[in-house]
Amino acid sequence: MNKNFLNLKDSYLFSTIAKKVNEFQKNNPNIKIIRLGIGDVTLPLTKEVITSLQNAVTEMGEVDTFKGYGPEQGYEFLRIAIKNYYKEKNVTLQTDEIFISDGAKSDLGNILDIFSSECISLIPNPVYPAYLDANIMAGRRVNFLNGNESNKFLPMPEDGNGGDLIYLCSPNNPTGATYTREQLKVWVDYANKNGAIILFDSAYECFVRDENLPTSIFEIEGSKTCAIEFCSFSKTAGFTGVRCGYTVVPHNLVQEGTQLNKLWLRRQTTKFNGVPYIIQKGAAAIFTPQGKKEVEENIKYYLENAKIIRNTFKELGFWFVGGDNSPYIWIKCPDNMDSWSFFDKMLTEANIVGTPGAGFGTGGEGYFRISAFGARENVIEAMDRIKKIYQ
Missing domain, CATH: 3.90.1150.10 (Aspartate Aminotransferase, domain 1)
Known part of the structure; x- marks a missing residue:
């Protein structure tokens, strides 16, 4: 065992x-x-989502519109919708940089498959417990980022002992604290300088009202060479019981001459059969007017x-x-x-x-x-x- x-x-x-x-x-x-x-x-769930789910169920009952195995990385229609959503943030993505998942929690644990077991993970304290447990299961060494009242629970590089995989969650669970652009720029520069990877959990991005606060790590210059972003429709659209989210792995993210995008694609096509068509149709409805x-x-x-x-x-x-x-x-x-x-x-x-x-x-x-x-x-x-x- x-x-x-x-x-x-x-x-x-x-x-x-x-x-x-x-x-x-x-x-x-x-x-x-x-x-x-x-x-x-x-x-x-909202009416638009319910209608889309119901229509998809009907499609699955007809010979001409039935869907069997789908693409492990997600249907094109949903990936395009997400790509356009990022465009509204002034972030340009390619559809093959977007991978549809059954939620951010799964991918935040599964992503460890593409990294060496020798990597040291840098995890905020306090934070969502699944980060720590996934690394313990993998036998990884963990360092902690100390969140406290003085840094308003937004720890910076000087608040920890360094690591190869850096977990950041903004807006944060459980504290609700949100990093500024300037703070994230410091993290991006730190990661690029030290060859580290930021695992950025943006599951609560939809709640950000302050236009001066970023809702994606990819709004920060230099982030595509050091960051992977995880997001979910759980809190955005009430999908906690429906299960759908996505992970963004940029082509520019390269380690030892290899695109991590290719490693993640290989991992997903081997260990994951994709999110059901019905669920992805419901998720796509979130992005309609x-x-x-x-x-x-x-x-x-x-x-x-x-x-x-x-x-x-x-x-x-x-x-x-x-x-x-x-x-x-x-x-x-x-x-x-x-x-x-x-x-x-x-x-x-x-x-x-x-x-x-x-x-x-x-x-x-x-x-x-x-x-x-x-x-x-x-x-x-x-x-x-x-x-x-x-x-």
């Missing part, structure tokens, strides 16, 4: 949360618990929730980041409380569920993530409850 799996820590975070919440609910059956810890969307309009309405809904949460904690004098260009608000626990103690206080006194920062790495201790993915009325009620405790 791969004994590296034995080095994984048990994923206790959400199981512990569920246990605590279920026990509290059992002892207090008449209390309404509001869940703001979830990283999953709550609004349904009506699809864009409907998706934007959902994004604005979540961002308004985030604004309500931000305003509450600002009024109460809490330190926080995120929520302005992200669906997550990362708050500092008051009175030097550890994150699980604050979780317990929120659950028992406000009857609200959030996510303890310690679950995202040691750098998350003393902080707490609140999600804007919820019903508006629940968000308002939750903030009113918190105000009653701290005002």
Whole structure:
């Protein structure tokens, strides 16, 4: 067996949360618990997406339009739609630089196949736990980038010990912090100078409202020689249960005389049969004029929730980041409380569920993530409850 799996820590975070919440609910059956810890969307798929999915299902039932095996790297119609989407960001891509996936999480782990096991991975702390676990499974050495209050949870090269594979997530999960163009330029220059590769997770790019903030690493000069970008339709269009995303591997990304694009293509055609035609048709609907309009309405809904949460904690004098260009608000626990103690206080006194920062790495201790993915009325009620405790 791969004994590296034995080095994984048990994923206790959400199981512990569920246990605590279920026990509290059992002892207090008449209390309404509001869940703001979830990283999953709550609004349904838009009408344009549903119509496209239904039409694709009908196509699969007709001889003339039935589809069997599709191209592992994705159907041309969806890759062209994504290419045009990047054009709106003033980023020029070729369709064969775009690979359709079943979500960013899969490819962020699978990409390790094309790199030597001797590579050192540089991973932010705190951050999405899957980055670390995928590298532990592969037996890789890991260095950490230290996110903290002083750097507003946007660590720079000087905040770590270096690495060959650099994981950056912006807007960040869990902190909601977003890198500026200037900060990403520093990272790009660092990667190019040191022969490193940036693995850029842009799953939350659609939430960026500040036009001065980049939504793609490829908006940064020099990035096509040092970066791979991973994105997903999960939070953009509610595809968490539908599963579709994409990865961009530029032709200009070359190591030891070899295009990594060719390695990734070879990997995908060997180990992946592609995303179902029906799902890709639904994803393509996101990029139609009506699809864009409907998706934007959902994004604005979540961002308004985030604004309500931000305003509450600002009024109460809490330190926080995120929520302005992200669906997550990362708050500092008051009175030097550890994150699980604050979780317990929120659950028992406000009857609200959030996510303890310690679950995202040691750098998350003393902080707490609140999600804007919820019903508006629940968000308002939750903030009113918190105000009653701290005002």
